[in-house]
Amino acid sequence: MRVPAHTGFADVPAEGVSLLEAVAARARELLGATLVADRDGMRVALRITEVEGYGGPHDPASHAYRGPSARNAAMFGPPWHAYVYRHMGLHTCFNVVVAVDGTPTGVLIRAGEIIDGVDHARRRRAARGATRRDTDLAAGPARLTVALGITLADTGAPLDGSSGLTLLPRTGAAPRTAVGPRIGVGKAADFPMRFWIDGDPTVSR
DNA sequence: AAATAGATTAGCT
């Protein structure tokens, strides 16, 4: 993996680059996986179509870049748990913690297709703003959390179903995947760490 | 104690 000098990853040591590769691999695995949220007796299932990797200590765009804090504590916890944070005051975003060799790395779930509980998702989204098309229900990290009913209280929760959140691995073959730079990231924006299912209508722009 | 940048969204042109 070549690391362009202007991306902010320039000082990543060799083991850091392999760490980024590992995160990218985990992110790719999550494409096509299913996230099931059981909330208030309502089940909403999401087929993940867009993700972004965050490389912890070597990634200046990662929340874990500057070490542990009250906000990012969950990233330093066990893998396959949730890391939920608030952004821009009101928006809530959901990550899957992917500890690689004990380092705090994560994958931001940016978008997906609602495959079960569409009515519940639409109702939740309608309560916070207008939604025109079904493909927009979870087309964006904060939209996704609203559709699934995920809140800050879910941070640190396991994704094995014991807390109402279940992550099911993709079953079929790997989908056709597109790669690009991360979105809305000020630092290291040119580094391709964003993956989405090529041609899927539910990915954010 | 104060400043500031930010893993965004919705609404309008």
Place this chain on the structure above:
DNA sequence: GCTAATCTATTTA
């Protein structure tokens, strides 16, 4: 496509 809204965590004095 472009901009306002909106507030928190982290950084700086």
